Amino acid sequence: MPTSSSTRSSAMASKGRPRESPARLPSSLQAARPTLALDVPTGVNATTGEVSTPAIRACxxxxxxxxxxxxxxxxxxxxxxxxxxxxxxxxxxxxxxxGVSIPGVFSEGPIVRLRR
Structure with a gap:
């Protein structure tokens, strides 16, 4: 479905690791539009930070x-x-x-900036 949106999101249920081969991932994932990654950018390992191919470059x-x-x-x-x-x-x-301690992490609101 075509859209006029100037951004896109990367929200693949993969814990950051694409399950599909690079040839089967949509080419739109590497398009020039800015990308919002939800939780972990596709292609980035949530535990180690290792980047696989293909990987999203989220803004x-x-x-x-x-x-x-x-x-x-x-x-x-x-x-x-x-x-x-x-x-x-x-x-x-x-x-x-x-056993996870998160005292006051959301004291400023439901969304917190961690890094620019």
Whole structure:
């Protein structure tokens, strides 16, 4: 479906690793328009930051709930762009049961800028 949007999003359910071969990924993913990556840019490993081929070069990445270690790695920086963290409503008690401490991370609002 054609769109007049000047941006696009990368929101593939792949934990950052494309499951398809490069030839099967849509060519629009590498188009010249700015890209918003949701959680982790496609092609960036969420844990290690290793960048595979193909990989999206997002101008902005909106991580969901908690920062992903790989997105914060220096090697992933050219693919993540500006970083934001979004509160998606997971109760603090869930994080506490998992041993994750996030005191006050969303005290300024539901979306926090981590890096320009």
């Amino acid at each position: 902005t990445t909106l991580m969901l709930d908690l920062p992903k270690r790989g997105v914060l790695e220096l090697g992933a920086r050219h693919h993540t762009g500006e970083l934001f963290l979004a509160d998606i409503g997971i109760p603090r008690s869930v994080h506490e049961r998992l």
